[in-house]
Amino acid sequence: MSFEFDLQQVDHLLTTTRAVRKRLDLTRPVPRELILECLEVAVQAPTGGNTQRWRWVVVDEPEKKAALADMYREGWGPYLESQKAVRVKQGLEADTRVSDSADYLADHFHEVPAMLIPCLLDRGDGPGYWGSVLPAAWSFMLAARSRGLGTALTTIHLMREREASELLGIPDTVSQAALIPVGYYTGDDFKPAKRRPAAEITYFNEWKQTLGS
Ligand SMILES: Cc1cc2nc3c(=O)[nH]c(=O)nc-3n(C[C@H](O)[C@H](O)[C@H](O)COP(=O)(O)O)c2cc1C
Numbered sequence: 241m242s243f244e245f246d247l248q249q250v251d252h253l254l255t256t257t258r259a260v261r262k263r264l265d266l267t268r269p270v271p272r273e274l275i276l277e278c279l280e281v282a283v284q285a286p287t288g289g290n291t292q293r294w295r296w297v298v299v300d301e302p303e304k305k306a307a308l309a310d311m312y313r314e315g316w317g318p319y320l321e322s323q324k325a326v327r328v329k330q331g332l333e334a335d336t337r338v339s340d341s342a343d344y345l346a347d348h349f350h351e352v353p354a355m356l357i358p359c360l361l362d363r364g365d366g367p368g369y370w371g372s373v374l375p376a377a378w379s380f381m382l383a384a385r386s387r388g389l390g391t392a393l394t395t396i397h398l399m400r401e402r403e404a405s406e407l408l409g410i411p412d413t414v415s416q417a418a419l420i421p422v423g424y425y426t427g428d429d430f431k432p433a434k435r436r437p438a439a440e441i442t443y444f445n446e447w448k449q450t451l452g453s
Contacts, residue, residue: 256430257382259338260390261345264423270353270389272298275422278383285376288368294376297357297408297416302350307407308419309350311400316346319396345392345421352421356380356391357408360415373417381420390425393418 275298287293299305320339327334358377360369381391397404397419404416443449 253382253386255432257385258390258430258433259341259392260423260425260430261341261392261421263425263427264345264348264352264390264421265426266348266351266353266423268353268424270300270422270424272300272354274387274389275354275356278380278387278389281383282376282380285379287372287376291372293361294373295359295361295414297359297410299355299357299408300353304407305352305355306350308355308397308404311404312349312394312397312419313346315396315399316342319399345394346396349421352423354422356420356422357404358417358420359410360417361413363413363415370417377418377420384422385430388424389422391420391422393420395419 279296283292283294299308320342323339324334358373358380360373377393381393384391395418398416401416404410404419405412405414410416439451442451444451
């Protein structure tokens with residue numbers, strides 16, 4: 241008999257792994273072993289050509305976290321302003337839920353217990369390149385969530401990627417893909433977010449041909 245998943249549990253994990261910012265417990269250290277356990281799950285993710293050209297840098301030293309947090313904050317203000325302008329241009333309302341939460345994270349970035357930086361050996365670009373590390377980053381976030389850890393994929397510090405590489409001794413030939421704050425989350429559970437139904441944005445054989453249209 242083939243293995244049967246508990247779909248309720250699996251779907252709950254997949255639909256409730258949120259960007260955790262305000263609910264990160266900034267006072268409780270995260271054991272390195274637990275981060276490694278989550279990464280052991282993550283490295284089962286796919287890579288183009290099965291190259292597995294990833295490396296993972298965990299930062300839990302206060303001085304280095306503070307320096308990375310400064311880099312993040314330098315990028316955060318200008319990014320927020322540009323995002324507001326984009327939403328106005330697209331006629332969308334300001335997403336205050338995300339920006340409040342993201343502001344909070346920017347303010348407290350240096351306090352997060354650990355930071356994980358997924359890296360790729362060799363510098364490159366394009367879907368095959370980034371697609372060879374971001375699925376694993378997401379697997380890490382899922383594995384973390386199921387162990388009581390909150391995470392958020394962030395990219396803002398990459399505006400200062402060179403400085404961050406110098407700080408951490410990352411060679412010039414290596415790319416950083418993100419910076420994922422990691423901490424235990426407070427509270428019991430998370431809810432699925434509001435999203436457009438998949439049926440509305442999925443087309444069959446022809447653009448705009450939705451199921452039943
Ligand atoms: C490519 C990418 C870059 C992101 N960069 C940031 C970031 O720099 N800072 C941040 O607070 N959140 C960042 N996020 C998190 C998103 O804001 C978040 O996933 C989105 O608002 C959905 O929120 P939810 O996970 O609660 O549903 C990023 C997400 C992705 C996928």
